[in-house]
Amino acid sequence: MERLWMVRGEGGALYELFRDRGVAAIGWSDLAQHAKPGVTRKELAEIYRTARPDAKAGTVISSASQVWRFANEVRIGDGVITYSPSNRTYLIGKVTGDVQFHPEWISDGMGIARTVEWAAQEVERDQLSLPTKNTLGSTLTVFLLPPHAQAEIESRASGAAVAQVSTLEELPGDLPDEEIADPFADIQSAAIERIKDLVSAIGPRDMEQLVAGILRAMGYKTQVSPVGADRGKDIIASPDGFGFENPRIVVEVKHRNGQMGSQQIRSFLGGRHKDDRGLYVSTGGFTKDALYEAERAAVPLTLWNLDTLVRTLVEHYEATDSETKRLVPLKRMYWPA
Structure with a gap:
């Protein structure tokens, strides 16, 4: 051309x-x-x-x-x-x-x-x-x-x-x-x-830590699952840190190329309790069917793609802890109002 x-x-x-x-x-x-x-x-x-x-x-x-x-x-x-x-x-x-x-x-x-x-x-x-x-x-x-x-x-x-x-x-x-x-x-x-x-460019384990860090900056306490079988939950976020107080947010993090489809969303939702709140993070994005599956889910579910993740990080960056800032070091820039 x-x-x-x-x-x-x-x-x-x-x-x-x-x-x-x-x-x-x-x-x-x-x-x-x-x-x-x-x-x-x-x-x-x-x-x-x-x-x-x-x-x-x-x-x-x-x-x-x-x-x-x-x-x-x-x-x-x-x-x-x-x-x-x-x-x-x-x-x-x-x-x-x-x-x-x-x-x-x-x-x-x-x-x-x-x-x-x-x-x-x-x-x-x-x-x-x-x-x-x-x-x-x-x-x-x-x-x-x-x-x-x-x-x-x-x-x-x-x-x-x-x-x-x-x-x-x-x-x-x-x-x-x-x-x-x-x-x-x-x-x-x-x-x-x-x-x-x-x-x-960061690794899958660091991505889980980054998502947990953003949730802590938003006011939650977090538990990150150890390496190995996570049974459909990489992070548990809640006000008390134990998952006893509501809202109890169950988080799945997929840091890979390729979009997540409806089957992955259904699998994640299948292990949730009625009082859970779900957060599914896919840096590769989501298919149309996955978005539809999330909209009709019985359990409240929020989807974060990479764009949403980064914009949420920027919004709450000043409140993040030093470990989260180490993963993604950013510098504030001032501009005339």
């Missing part, structure tokens, strides 16, 4: 809808019906400014620029990629159709769409080099990948040998200032992904 575009919406939440509907799409409901070939950035910016008079200038310019690119610069035959933060996978496809207005999809954040032929093979984020990961960390909804990132992703998707970029100095320059509405949002997004990279 000559070019490869990142297209994602709602923070990656549209990943499955893109695949199921065979499209890549963006939102911007105020601009959706005006996103046609030939429309100018200035026209889109004026429409957006009229619809959102309180919007900051950077937001107006960024929004108009991304919609304009999707309508005018993306072409049939171009490659497209989208990201799932929950599963840490990239879906790759080829654009097969012109831009179209879909009023019936506006509520899904997909009012502006192009048909895409998605490949069956996904690329895992953990397979990629650090420079490529950093390139993909932008919060922009639509942007063109530089050649080094495109080459590595296409090589990973095809199983070919990868010539990795080894240093940040080899990367191209920054994106144009006019397209960055909120530089801090990019920093936040990149930080979360880098923390997920760090957490993903």
Whole structure:
């Protein structure tokens, strides 16, 4: 493919809808019906400014620029990629159709769409080099990948040998200032992904200790099962530390590649008492059937994928103990309010 575009919406939440509907799409409901070939950035910016008079200038310019690119610069035959933060996978496809207005999809954040032929093979984020990961960390909804990132992703998707970029100095320059509405949002997004990279690399036993540490920071006392048969519970968390006081939270931790399915969820639920509360942690994510199984469970059950785990860790990091901080050492950064 000559070019490869990142297209994602709602923070990656549209990943499955893109695949199921065979499209890549963006939102911007105020601009959706005006996103046609030939429309100018200035026209889109004026429409957006009229619809959102309180919007900051950077937001107006960024929004108009991304919609304009999707309508005018993306072409049939171009490659497209989208990201799932929950599963840490990239879906790759080829654009097969012109831009179209879909009023019936506006509520899904997909009012502006192009048909895409998605490949069956996904690329895992953990397979990629650090420079490529950093390139993909932008919060922009639509942007063109530089050649080094495109080459590595296409090589990973095809199983070919990868010539990795080894240093940040080899990367191209920054994106144009006019397209960055909120530089801090990019920093936040990149930080979360880098923390997920760090957490993903720790071992299974340390992952259990990390989850226990987060629960302690949330106010619970924990018991971590010894190495060996855990009988479906890696951690018991409760107010008293013995599991006598409610809520008694039974935790299963699976730190491995691949999503957990409905069978694993049913097996976990099968050993629970009626007064238990369940927490199932899978850093590889969950299938649709697993999510459905959790929703209909008789015992209250919460699912944490890697994204949820890391965001919960960040939220409670200051309250974590020294052992938890040793597992995932982070530094606070201040930014002007």
